[in-house]
Amino acid sequence: MEPTAQYRDVLSMILLKHAKLTPSHGRIEVFPVLDAERDHYCLVDAGWERGARVHSMIFFARIVDEKIRLEWDGLGYGITQELIEAGIPEGDIVHAWTEPCPPEATRRSMQSEAGVQTAPA
Template identity: 30%
Template sequence: MDQLEHYRHLIQTILTEHTRVPFKGSDVQFETVFDTKQDRYLVMMLGREPVYDRPYAATRRVHSCLIHVNLIDGKVWIQRDGTEEGIASELVKAGIPKDQIVLGFRSQELRKDTEFAVQ
């Protein structure tokens, strides 16, 4: 398996694991969106959650991106990471070197102060 295929497999496995953790106290569901042709990988949150700051029972619609990862020029770009542990640390644990991971959600100036790739 070549390096890009290996990265694709790891990303899809890790993101799929995030869909198995329930969102407590609501009917919010997680779903993956994998575009392997353009190397875009997402975990979306969809559903309704309670709104507790209102005097009556109410819910609000949830439709947002929890995780967004791209493969660009052979590197793993993390565009959005709404997880507690951090997708970057999960990717490193899975065997992807830090110099192959770009924290795209950080500015280029701040990236140079991390252990990860600048670009």
């Protein structure tokens, strides 16, 4: 399978799994948005909490130049490890918030997601 097709499948699988998880508070639904034509993948939530309308983007990634570009990852622990465990090479995962992003920056970002303190390179 070519990388872009594999990345589409993996992102879709992971986001569909996360969409099944619902917040423990409020009446909030979680929705996956899977746009394989434009290679945009989002996880959003919307609903009601304490009498107020709430909505937010939980996760947003794009596939660009055969790499997964993580634009926003609000999953708490981060999705990078799930992508690697699903067979995505670490070098093909770009954390947009650490541009420019060589593989060592991805590792630092993963450690930061896990709460590990690292020194800048």
